[in-house]
Amino acid sequence: MELLLETVALFCLKLAYETEDSSPILRDDPIMSDYEREVFGLLVRRGDIEGIQFRMVCCVGLAMEALGGSGTAMGRELDRLASDFSKANTMEQLEVPLNALKDYLKDIQ
Template sequence: MELLLETVALYSLKLAYETEGHSPILRDDPLMGGCDREVFGLLVRRGDVAGIQDEIGRCLNLALGAVGGPDTVLGTELQRLTAEFHTAQTTEQLQAPLSALKNYLKDIL
């Protein structure tokens, strides 16, 4: 689960900040901030679904801005997937919406 969380955060930040002709954003980039595997691992072990949703939500908001906001075709779908992610009550329920977000973000990168 930690790797999946880190991947969603990374793809979101890539979408928001990575520019053509510059170095790519990597997992150890300072932009990742607290969105790394160890932080997510701690949140998962604690069962802190709200903490996970807050960290990933921050990254997804940046991605939403990068695709032009909620009124664009890409933004509408991203917002729908994000809403599904935020309805999860347990870490197990996060798995499916996270996978959908990861696949979607990867496709639009």
């Protein structure tokens, strides 16, 4: 789960901050400090669903801005997927919408 969370965060930050003429954002970049696997690992071990969802909302918000907001077709889809993720009440319920977010963000990179 931690790797999946880190991957979604990485894709969001890449979408928000990476440009064609810059170096690619990697997992060990300082911008990823609040979204590292170890940070998510701690939240997962604690069962802190709200903490996980908060961090993801922050990342998805940045990606949403990069897409032009929820008024665009890609923004609406991202908003729908993020909403599904936010509705999860258990750790097990996070996995399916998190995978959907990952796949969508990967596709639109």
